[in-house]
Amino acid sequence: MKKVEAIIRKSKFDEVKKALHQIEVNFFSYWDVTGVGNEKQGHVYRGISYSTSDIQRRYLVIVVSDDFLEKTVNVLLDTASTGNVGDGKIFVSDVMEAYRIRTKESGSAGIN
Amino acid sequence: MIIQEQEAIDKAVEAITGDMGALWITLAAILVFFMQAGFTLLEIGFTRSKNTGNIIMKNVMDLAAGSVLFWAVGYAIMYGSDLVGGGFFRSSPSDQGYFFFSADDWHNLFFQTVFCATAATIVSGAIAGRTKFSTYLIFSAVLTTLIYPISGSWYWPFDDDAWLNTAGFVDFAGSSVVHAVGGAAALVAAILVGPRIGKYVDGKAQAIPGHNMAFGALGVFILWLGWFGFNGGSQLAWGGDDTIGATSVIINTNLAAAIGAIAALFFTWARYGRADISMTLNGALAGLVGITAGCGSVNAWGALAIGLLCGIVVVISIEFIDKKLKIDDPVGAISVHGVCGFLGTVLIGLFALDGGLFYGGSGKLLWVQTYGSLAYIVWAAVASFIVLFILKKTIGLRVSEKEEVEGLDIHEHGVESYPEHISQDK
Numbered sequence: 001m002k003k004v005e006a007i008i009r010k011s012k013f014d015e016v017k018k019a020l021h022q023i024e025v026n027f028f029s030y031w032d033v034t035g036v037g038n039e040k041q042g043h044v045y046r047g048i049s050y051s052t053s054d055i056q057r058r059y060l061v062i063v064v065s066d067d068f069l070e071k072t073v074n075v076l077l078d079t080a081s082t083g084n085v086g087d088g089k090i091f092v093s094d095v096m097e098a099y100r101i102r103t104k105e106s107g108s109a110g111i112n
Numbered sequence: 113m114i115i116q117e118q119e120a121i122d123k124a125v126e127a128i129t130g131d132m133g134a135l136w137i138t139l140a141a142i143l144v145f146f147m148q149a150g151f152t153l154l155e156i157g158f159t160r161s162k163n164t165g166n167i168i169m170k171n172v173m174d175l176a177a178g179s180v181l182f183w184a185v186g187y188a189i190m191y192g193s194d195l196v197g198g199g200f201f202r203s204s205p206s207d208q209g210y211f212f213f214s215a216d217d218w219h220n221l222f223f224q225t226v227f228c229a230t231a232a233t234i235v236s237g238a239i240a241g242r243t244k245f246s247t248y249l250i251f252s253a254v255l256t257t258l259i260y261p262i263s264g265s266w267y268w269p270f271d272d273d274a275w276l277n278t279a280g281f282v283d284f285a286g287s288s289v290v291h292a293v294g295g296a297a298a299l300v301a302a303i304l305v306g307p308r309i310g311k312y313v314d315g316k317a318q319a320i321p322g323h324n325m326a327f328g329a330l331g332v333f334i335l336w337l338g339w340f341g342f343n344g345g346s347q348l349a350w351g352g353d354d355t356i357g358a359t360s361v362i363i364n365t366n367l368a369a370a371i372g373a374i375a376a377l378f379f380t381w382a383r384y385g386r387a388d389i390s391m392t393l394n395g396a397l398a399g400l401v402g403i404t405a406g407c408g409s410v411n412a413w414g415a416l417a418i419g420l421l422c423g424i425v426v427v428i429s430i431e432f433i434d435k436k437l438k439i440d441d442p443v444g445a446i447s448v449h450g451v452c453g454f455l456g457t458v459l460i461g462l463f464a465l466d467g468g469l470f471y472g473g474s475g476k477l478l479w480v481q482t483y484g485s486l487a488y489i490v491w492a493a494v495a496s497f498i499v500l501f502i503l504k505k506t507i508g509l510r511v512s513e514k515e516e517v518e519g520l521d522i523h524e525h526g527v528e529s530y531p532e533h534i535s536q537d538k
Contacts, residue, residue, distance in 0.1 A: 044384040045319040046391060046444070047431040 001095040001111065002069045004062040007035065007088040008080040013058050019079045020062070023071050027111065028062040039086030057088060063095055065108040133349040136358065137219045140345020143338045144226040148175050148233060150334030155237040157328030158390060158443045160320065162519025163241045164529035170236045170248055177249065178229040178256035183212050186228055187221055190261035191269050199275035202265050223345060227290055230342070231260045234294025237443035238302040242309070242516050245524045247503050251496075255297060259495045263488055264289055280477065281484040282464065284361070285346035287405030287456040288488040295450020296492035298441070304500045305509045307440030309516055317435045320442070325389050332393040336369055339400045343407045357408065364407040365400065368419030372399020375423030383427075391427055397448045398426035402456030405481075406463060414463035421459065422452040450489070457485040 008016060010032070020028065033056075040051045064072050073090060081087050098110040152171040156164050178186075188210045192202030208214045212221050232255050236248070267276040267289055276283075283289050311318055322328060343365045347358035376395020380388035402422030403415050410418065429447035433439050439446070461478025462469045469475055503509060510516070515523040522528055 043319065043321070044386050044388065045321045046388070047380070047384065047427070047434070048317055048319040049384070050319045 001063060001065055001098055001108065003093050003095045004060075004064060004069070004072055004076070005091040005093075006060045006062070006076050006080065007033070007057050007090075008060065008076070009082070009086070009088060010056060010058045012080045012082070015079045016060070016076060019075045020072070023068075023075055025062060025064060025068060025072055025075075028060055030058055030060045033057055033059045037086060055086065063098060063111050065111065129349075129351040132351050133354070134219045136350035137223050137345055137348060140341035141219070141223040141226050143341025144223070144230065144345065145175075145338075147226075147230060147335050147338035147342065150331045150336075150338060151230075151233045151237070152331070153327045153334065154331030154393075155240055155443050157324040157326070157331060158237070158322035159240045160519070161323040161530055162521055162528070164521060165525045165527060166245060166520035167236065167240060168529075169245065169525060170252075171233055173249055174232040174236065174252040174256070175229045177253050178232050179225055181253055181257045182225045182228045182261070183221065185210055185257050186261040187212050187224055189258070190224065190264040192265065193273065195273055199266065199273065201262055202273065223348075227286060227342075228256050228260050228264075231286075231290045231294040231297075232256050234291065234445050234449045235298045235301050238298035238441045238445040239305045240442050241520070242307075242510050243301075243305050244508060244511050245520070247507055247509050250503060250507075251301070251499055254499050255496075259297065259492060259499075260290075260293060262495075263293055263491045266487070267484075276480075276484045276487070279480050279484065280467075281480050282409055282460050282477070283405045283457055283484070284408040285343045285404045287401060287403075287453045288485040290453075291401045291404060291449040292453035292457065292485055292488050293492040295446050295448070295453050296489040297496040298445045299439070299450055300493050300496040301500055302439050302441050302446065304497070304504060307438070308442070309513060311440045312438055315438070317438065322390065322442070328390060328393055332396055336396060336400065339365055339369070339404075343404055347408070361407040364410060364412060364415035365403055367412055367415045368399040368403030368407075368422070369396045370399070371416050371419035372396050372402070372423035372426075375399075375420045376427055379424050379427050391430070394426055394430065394444045394448055395423040398422040398452040401449055401452040402459070404453070405457040406460040409460060409464040409466060410468075411465060414465070414468075417463055418456055418459045422455055425455055426452055454485045454489060458482050 034054055035057050036053050037055060039055055040053050041055055042049065042051045062072060069092065073092065076090055097106060099106045100110040148171055152168060155167045159167065188205030189202055191206035192204050194202060194204040196203045208217060232252050265274065267274050267281055267283060270277050272278060308320060311320060340362050344358045344362040347354055347361060350358060373392050373396035377387055377392045380391045399419035399422050402418045406414065406418060426447050429451045430444045433441060433446055458481050460468065461481040464473065464477060465471050467473040467477035469478055500509065511520060511523065
């Protein structure tokens with residue numbers, strides 16, 4: 001089992017969610033985060049211009065069995081991209097074990 | 113017999129007209145009362161979320177304290193008699209006395225009370241985010257008990273004792289009497305309290321964006337609505353010519369607000385390359401403050417001209433005060449109420465159909481308007497300085513650095529206004 005963590009643009013979230021469902025990755029969690037990166041956003045507030053690299057993104061955590069890993073990553077790489085600075089990042093790591101609390105199943109049965 | 117009947121009819125008509133006037137003043141006062149909600153939301157929206165509860169408390173308490181104090185003392189001073197200091201102060205209370213009691217004049221007390229509360233609440237926004245709550249309460253109480261009623265007595269009783277009234281000064285609903293007084297007090301308070309931490313870094317103004325533009329916008333809509341009572345109600349009567357007068361005042365008010373918003377929009381759009389939300393909202397308020405003095409003495413074109421000028425001047429003034437004078441006014445209260453209150457009062461000297469320079473006037477009105485408005489500004493500034501200076505030397509004006517950085521809500525009031533979740537450790 002692998003954990004795929006993806007930081008993506010909020011504007012790409014619906015597209016990504018749809019594409020993940022299409023490859024039958026139906027379970028994942030997400031939350032909104034503020035990050036610091038290379039992209040700078042320009043603002044004007046009451047006549048004062050400022051720019052900030054503190055930008056809003058959406059953070060997805062997807063735990064998949066090994067045979068789902070490649071297509072999951074590919075979907076993210078394809079659908080979350082705009083080609084501009086600030087498209088985000090993907091991290092993949094090993095997951096030691098997974099449990100489904102209701103049935104007490106573990107392993108792949110616990111995540112699908 | 114016929115004469116007697118006619119007399120009875122005349123008397124009845126007079127009574128009905130009087131009652132309609134009282135009804136209109138009461139309804140208008142209810143609208144003005146609701147402006148407190150507008151001020152609260154505007155101030156909350158234009159500042160940081162960590163000070164929300166503090167702003168709520170300031171706005172609730174200046175209305176609450178103002179209502180009691182103006183009933184007890186303020187009205188009696190404002191409408192009193194026996195002048196001292198060459199018309200500066202009325203040493204004897206009004207007929208209704210201290211602790212206002214009247215057989216038939218309650219609507220006037222209510223109308224004047226909510227005006228007084230408006231003047232008080234203007235200060236709150238300019239010193240948001242760093243002022244001690246207890247200090248604010250004391251200052252607000254002095255403003256509603258003494259500062260506002262004393263200068264109000266110079267004009268609004270409309271009697272021979274009111275020196276600005278006899279001089280021919282015109283301020284229909286209070287661009288100077290209410291708004292410039294509040295704005296001048298706000299200016300002095302913002303200077304003495306000092307800027308918020310982080311507002312000026314190496315002498316350069318930094319943006320501290322407000323946390324909720326929706327609150328800011330709702331606040332402006334509520335104020336705009338309430339202003340129809342503020343200005344329209346200042347006709348102080350309803351029926352016949354007074355109905356026409358009050359409704360034309362309402363149209364002038366709406367036109368000035370509309371053109372103020374439009375002017376601020378295009379001015380900032382050209383200047384910053386973006387259609388600026390908070391400045392456009394300020395532009396509408398600037399038009400409202402500006403037309404408040406002249407809404408009964410200009411026509412629609414005059415109202416548009418005053419609103420337009422105020423909508424542009426408010427943007428320039430906000431930037432000048434913020435960047436050049438380095439006075440931190442998070443909501444633009446000094447510019448909206450002080451600068452545009454002064455400007456709107458003076459512009460009557462140009463646009464008044466009776467006595468305005470553009471309508472064949474001699475310039476005398478322009479001169480009276482100018483020194484009259486300045487009298488209000490100087491009085492409010494000096495009186496506020498004395499009170500705030502004493503407070504600064506005694507209980508202090510500011511919260512500690514730690515309290516300011518972590519937010520007034522948690523330190524002054526013990527709760528956050530937007531808690532993530534509620535849990536308790538026993």
